[in-house]
Amino acid sequence: MAKLAFLGLGVMGAPMAGHLARAGHEVTVYNRTAARAEAWVAEHGGHHAPTPREAAEGAQFVMSCVGNDDDLRQVCLGPDGAFAGMADGAVFVDHTTVSAAVTRELAAVASEAGLGFVDAPISGGQAGAENGQLSIMCGGAQADYDRVEPVLAAYARICRRLGDVGAGQMTKMCNQIAIAGLVQGLAESLAFAQKAGLDSDAVVEVISQGAAGSWQMANRHKTMAEGRFDFGFAVDWMRKDLAICLAAGDEIGAPLPVTALIDQFYKEVQSMGGGRWDTSSLIARLTR
CATH class of the missing domain: 1.10.1040.10 (N-(1-d-carboxylethyl)-l-norvaline Dehydrogenase; domain 2)
Structure with missing residues (x-):
């Protein structure tokens, strides 16, 4: 069991984070609308944090499922971004559908900070997220993927590494x-x-x-x-x-x-x- 952070509790992220909690992981969540994070904790346990950085502190893996390129940059970068709170060797896993360009940009920043990065967009819709039956398409270093794949099994129907960073997108x-x-x-x-x-x-x-x-x-x-x-x-x-x-x-x-x-x-x-x-x-x- 791992210590995790999950950033973004929309119609996909909330049930995905729920599967991680039910699998026995220690989950801290962050959502831009704090009330949604509070409601998630009331239902699933765990913790919620006011910033991505605080959510990511001490986590072995940080998952994100947000809206677009700009949203992803916002939760990753800056003094309150997840990268600032992650410890050396932790792995960031992005489930957002974004451009391969922003994926490679953020992966480079993560690498400089001693972090792993796996782009892992998902398919299967809201029903797939709720039922833990998502298709997960991953890009990243083999070692990073091997570490995170058992965690992703909590909500995956199929999970595959397709190549280096960007291949998932x-x-x-x-x-x-x-x-x-x-x-x-x-x-x-x-x-x-x-x-x-x-x-x-x-x-x-x-x-x-x-x-x-x-x-x-x-x-x-x-x-x-x-x-x-x-x-x-x-x-x-x-x-x-x-x-x-x-x-x-x-x-x-x-x-x-x-x-x-x-x-x-x-x-x-x-x-x-x-x-x-x-x-x-x-x-x-x-x-x-």
């Missing part, structure tokens, strides 16, 4: 690129079925057993057909992720024409007031 980009295309394909299929007068449940029952089957089809077809999107991974966050993907594609010379198009479809959903809707809301622009 690049793999998460592959994940988001694939999801964007899958959701749009499913949205068009369901909208087509509705306009053709077909029973969408019956259609999915048949086609899901063949080559068209996917996690998105199994888990989202009913709510998509019913126009329910008040859950899951928000469109605003998906657009943030797709912007990272498109920028990286330009940098490495990887064309992403479908991703770019679907990003614009999500922009249209935002204009419909759906910024906080689940990403499956792509169907809304086809059925309004």
